Amino acid sequence: xxxxxxxxxxxxxxxxxxxxxxxxxxxxxxxxxxxxxxxxxxxxxxxxxxxxxxxxxxxxxxxxxxxxxxxxxxxxxxxxxxxxxxxxxxxxxxxxxxxxxxxxxxxxxxxxxxxxxxxxxxxxxxxxxxxxxxxxxxxxxxxxxxxxxxxxxxxxxxxxxxxxxxxxxxxxxxxxxxxxxxxxxxxxxxxxxxxxxxxxxxxxxxxxxxxxxxxxxxxxxxxxxxxxxxxxxxxxxxxxxxxxxxxxxxxxxxxxxxxxxxxxxxxxxxxxxxxxxxxxxxxxxxxxxxxxxxxxxxxxxxxxxxxxxxxxxxxxxxxxxxxxxxxxxxxxxxxxxxxxxxxxxxxxxxxxxxxxxxxxxxxxxxxxxxxxxxxxxxxxxxxxxxxxxxxxxx
RNA sequence: GCGUCGGUGGCGGAGUGGUCAAUCGCACUAGACUGUAAAUCUGGCGCCUUCGGGCUUCGAAGGUUCGAAUCCUUCCCGGCGCACCA
Numbered sequence: 495x496x497x498x499x500x501x502x503x504x505x506x507x508x509x510x511x512x513x514x515x516x517x518x519x520x521x522x523x524x525x526x527x528x529x530x531x532x533x534x535x536x537x538x539x540x541x542x543x544x545x546x547x548x549x550x551x552x553x554x555x556x557x558x559x560x561x562x563x564x565x566x567x568x569x570x571x572x573x574x575x576x577x578x579x580x581x582x583x584x585x586x587x588x589x590x591x592x593x594x595x596x597x598x599x600x601x602x603x604x605x606x607x608x609x610x611x612x613x614x615x616x617x618x619x620x621x622x623x624x625x626x627x628x629x630x631x632x633x634x635x636x637x638x639x640x641x642x643x644x645x646x647x648x649x650x651x652x653x654x655x656x657x658x659x660x661x662x663x664x665x666x667x668x669x670x671x672x673x674x675x676x677x678x679x680x681x682x683x684x685x686x687x688x689x690x691x692x693x694x695x696x697x698x699x700x701x702x703x704x705x706x707x708x709x710x711x712x713x714x715x716x717x718x719x720x721x722x723x724x725x726x727x728x729x730x731x732x733x734x735x736x737x738x739x740x741x742x743x744x745x746x747x748x749x750x751x752x753x754x755x756x757x758x759x760x761x762x763x764x765x766x767x768x769x770x771x772x773x774x775x776x777x778x779x780x781x782x783x784x785x786x787x788x789x790x791x792x793x794x795x796x797x798x799x800x801x802x803x804x805x806x807x808x809x810x811x812x813x814x815x816x817x818x819x820x821x822x823x824x825x826x827x828x829x830x831x832x833x834x835x836x837x838x839x840x841x842x843x844x845x846x847x848x849x850x851x852x853x854x855x856x857x858x859x860x861x862x863x864x865x866x867x868x869x870x871x872x873x874x875x876x877x878x879x880x881x882x883x884x885x886x887x888x
Numbered sequence: 889g890c891g892u893c894g895g896u897g898g899c900g901g902a903g904u905g906g907u908c909a910a911u912c913g914c915a916c917u918a919g920a921c922u923g924u925a926a927a928u929c930u931g932g933c934g935c936c937u938u939c940g941g942g943c944u945u946c947g948a949a950g951g952u953u954c955g956a957a958u959c960c961u962u963c964c965c966g967g968c969g970c971a972c973c974a
Binding site: 653713714715721722723724737738740741742743744745746747775776777778780781804807808809840841842843845846847849850851852877878879880 | 898899914915916917918919923924925926931932933934935936937965966967
């Protein structure tokens with residue numbers, strides 16, 4: 495039990511504030527009210543999002559009452575965390591649509607039927623101006639300006655809208671209403687979560703602890719972000735997911751094990767040592783990692799298949815087994831087929847690829863020389879390293 | 889309200905009358921090297937093309953000019969400063 499609590503408060507954890515409060519509450523043996531909030535902004539969930547969700551799951555499994563808060567109201571305002579620019583407000587319809595998608599994705603990590611789901615428009619929407627003024631009076635402008643991203647935007651002369659200051663108040667108010675013992679979130683949410691602590695105190699509610707999880711970096715070691723294209727999405731197909739993990743830099747292997755798998759902490763430590771002294775090849779470690787993560791989201795069978803497929807296509811440079819197949823009439827132009835299948839974005843791109851000798855017959859290795867090439871027989875086309883298309887004549 | 893600076897390709901950011909489809913970095917992509925690792929190197933990176941070239945882009949709409957991303961007018965959006973806050 496003791497070690498379980500220890501694991502809860504350390505693995506993948508960036509910070510627990512205040513630590514003693516968390517320890518006391520957990521050691522009391524009571525079932526605690528723990529919550530996690532997420533704004534359905536429409537972004538696809540990636541492995542980074544899975545970290546607090548997994549932590550939430552761990553708390554749930556430890557017998558605590560878990561509340562999943564959907565930022566149905568706050569999503570329309572937009573969290574300024576990590577934003578360089580003003581976020582476009584979302585409509586109610588979009589928020590609903592987004593949440594449906596989120597639910598499906600979050601479900602892959604956490605069984606939502608076992609948690610309480612709440613929507614924060616329930617209590618944020620009815621607030622009237624006097625209530626808001628009251629909330630706003632609990633914080634100072636200076637406190638808000640402490641946030642590094644506000645500071646940066648000030649310095650860079652980028653706009654900060656007044657309502658963005660209200661964001662921490664709103665998510666903080668969630669804590670007051672839900673009267674919770676603890677909140678979970680990515681470490682980028684620390685400020686927002688602490689605002690909730692302050693508000694709980696002001697409103698004379700119970701005091702919560704805040705647990706922030708470490709942020710996971712993208713496959714290239716930079717911040718996981720759509721703009722860097724270094725995300726592994728929970729919805730990625732097994733082959734994609736496996737491939738993305740294999741293409742990540744070595745330095746991320748251990749952090750990923752810690753944050754994204756159930757591999758025992760001790761085992762991870764051993765692996766770390768072996769990687770260090772060279773007795774374990776990074777590729778091997780990575781394959782294990784890929785296998786474990788893919789298993790988590792798609793099951794062991796799919797993971798195994800993805801691995802086989804990977805070895806086949808990339809290690810042995812053979813033709814993958816999950817080929818896209820399309821049927822065409824004789825003498826169709828290759829370009830048209832590929833455009834149709836969205837394997838190529840434009841005719842210009844196609845011409846470039848042909849010029850670069852990137853297009854070939856996957857079976858014979860024969861290179862397609864002409865941009866006007868037509869289909870005369872069944873063929874498996876290979877573009878670059880990973881685009882394949884099997885073309886069959888009707 | 890006044891003044892001032894600015895709005896450029898997926899992003900950041902050059903360019904300030906012709907040589908601009910627009911330097912460069914990131915992302916992407918093809919190839920070399922590999923472990924689909926990193927680093928590195930070489931190409932590409934608006935659209936269409938009979939490969940000659942053509943077409944549409946630089947907040948929006950007009951205008952000046954042989955010619956505009958670049959100048960002018962109006963409008964929209966933002967930053968900063970001043971004023972207002974009796």
